[in-house]
Amino acid sequence: QSVLTQPPSVSAAPGQRVTISCSGSASDIGTYYVSWYQQLPGTAPRLLIYDVNNRPSGIPDRFSGSKSGTSATLVITGLQSGDEGDYYCGSWDGSLRLFGGGTKLTVL
Amino acid sequence: QVQLRQWGAGLLKPTETLSLTCAVYGGSFSGYSWSWVRQFPGKGLEWIGDVTYSGSTDYNPSLKSRVSISGDTSISQISLRLRSVTAADTAIYYCARWQTLAPSIRFFDSWGQGSQVTVSA
Numbered sequence: 001q002s003v004l005t006q007p008p009s010v011s012a013a014p015g016q017r018v019t020i021s022c023s024g025s026a027s028d029i030g031t032y033y034v035s036w037y038q039q040l041p042g043t044a045p046r047l048l049i050y051d052v053n054n055r056p057s058g059i060p061d062r063f064s065g066s067k068s069g070t071s072a073t074l075v076i077t078g079l080q081s082g083d084e085g086d087y088y089c090g091s092w093d094g095s096l097r098l099f100g101g102g103t104k105l106t107v108l
Numbered sequence: 109q110v111q112l113r114q115w116g117a118g119l120l121k122p123t124e125t126l127s128l129t130c131a132v133y134g135g136s137f138s139g140y141s142w143s144w145v146r147q148f149p150g151k152g153l154e155w156i157g158d159v160t161y162s163g164s165t166d167y168n169p170s171l172k173s174r175v176s177i178s179g180d181t182s183i184s185q186i187s188l189r190l191r192s193v194t195a196a197d198t199a200i201y202y203c204a205r206w207q208t209l210a211p212s213i214r215f216f217d218s219w220g221q222g223s224q225v226t227v228s229a
Contacts, residue, residue, distance in 0.1 A: 002152060035215035044202055044219040045153070051213045088153060092214055096168065097143070097155035097206070 003028065004089050004100035011106040012079050020074040020103045022089030028098055029091050034072040036065055039102075040085040048087070049074065081107050110135030112220035114203050116188075120227045126190040130203030130220050137161055137184040141206040143216065144177060144188045146199040154199075158206055159186055193227045200224050 005023040012018040022034065036049040047056050049065040052072065064075045072089055084107045089100040116128035130142070143158035157167035159179040167175055176189040186203060203220040 031212065033213045033215075037216070044222045045216075046219060047215060047217050050207075050215045050217070051209065056217065086151060090215060095166075097145075097158075097214075097216075099153040099155070102151050102153070 002101040003093075003096075003098045004091060006087075006089060006100035006103045008101070009104045009106065011108055013108045014079055014081060016079050017075065017077045018079055018105065020076075020087050020089075020105070022072045022074070022100050024070050024072075024091060024098075026070055028070075028093040029067065029072055030070040032091050032093070034065065034067055035090040036063075036072075036074045037088045037090060038083075038085060039088065040082075045088060076105075079107055083107060110205065110218045112203050112205070112218055114201075114220040114223050116201075116223055116225075118224055118226060120193050120225065122194050122227060122229055123192055124227075126188070126193050126197065126201075126225055126227075128188045128201055128203075128223055128225075130186050130188075132184040132186075132205075135218075137179075137181050141166075141208070142179060142186045143204045143206045144186075145202045145204055145216070145219075146197075147202065147222075148199045156188065156190075156201075193225075195227050198225065198227050 037045040038048045039045045052067045053065040086102045111133045114130040138161040141158045144156040159177045174191045179186045200222045204216040205218040207217040
């Protein structure tokens, strides 16, 4: 059972906006920054968002993040079929590197 | 842009030792921590442990008694050994770079391609 809690699945139509939540505690998300990872089918995870709302080079600005207290949210706008896959939040508690259980995004 | 490429045995019997290696290309090995993360068949991710460029290690307490991670700066490689494997260790194993921008800003910024490890009698 993952320490960070995510919804198992979300879905939306192409072009729409979708949000994925990640809930933690005061000792992890409440203290440290959140990262988000995208895993497309058959591939390794890749960094999508770090430091709450910073994107590595090559990640489009359709992806954004936010944090409030002990929760974080990933927002994807202008949804595309190529966005379909699994999304994981990450953080740490000063010792353990932590992950959410993952959210499967389906583009309808 | 840093690339991580990994390899190792994919099929093990219970009680055997899992052994994987990860090579770092196109970026500095020094100044970073290098991690192993595994992904179970149900998709959950679990951090196994990491080694810094200077050789210090940090392990997930749940695996600490069975795991050993080492690094060789001369060839920019890290290795994972997990002893006494069982079917519960069946997973895809990834090497990854643990980036630290500030004390509170840490994340995995590069990942290897993954290695499927299956434990079966």
